[in-house]
Amino acid sequence: MLVKQTLGRVVKSTNMPDLTKSFSPEQLAKAITAKRTGMKLTLVNVSAALSLSKPTLIKIEKGDTSVKLVNILKVMEYLGLSFSIVSDELTPNSNTTGVSDEEWY
Amino acid sequence: MLVKQTLGRVVKSTNMPDLTKSFSPEQLAKAITAKRTGMKLTLVNVSAALSLSKPTLIKIEKGDTSVKLVNILKVMEYLGLSFSIVSDELTPNSNTTGVSDEEWY
DNA sequence: GTCTAAAGTTAATTATAGTTTACCTATGGC
């Protein structure tokens, strides 16, 4: 997708995926790429900032799941992305007491 | 935490963490353990079902982030847990057109 | 107390993620 910018220069859209859709590694990869490019950062920028190699960053942005969680989390935190955990089925228990009612899952 | 059950037997609570709190590896670990125990599954059950070794499962349930994403996702899917991706700052763009407005981040 | 089952640890080995360096495309500006 092409988008017109301030000075008439044409660049690719950041193309952020729809984050309301259910999670997939591809969605995560797209969100990371979209955030990074939206912030005008290059792979080398991020690589240097996080001491992570470029090939690893590319694996992450390609949706390769054979990457250590810690490396994905580093990139996400740097870009201002985060996870939230969602438990299927009923009432995940907000757990103010520290105790679960059992069978909530 | 101790909880009284149907027949007066006392067991540990599943102790599901508060999923509305911001993500952390520890929260994920606790959610996985809570879900697994809530479903009355042992580590060996899960290990056998997913062809994943017990030491790896224990690392996951201890919040060790030096684990491959794919292995964490396997466990989560098996237990009925998932991620959603959260982008900080304004209006993550639901992107019905496939095009982002730029500067949404 | 014994017995059992599950959680957790340890050590040795294997598999593979990650790094480094170099190279190869695009693509845009000149």
Next chain:
DNA sequence: GCCATAGGTAAACTATAATTAACTTTAGAC
């Protein structure tokens, strides 16, 4: 056309995650 920059790939090497097997510990049932 050339040049610079960013994305992407490949090969060799290093670091370390994952597996296997055996063992220890814990906790409940009896």
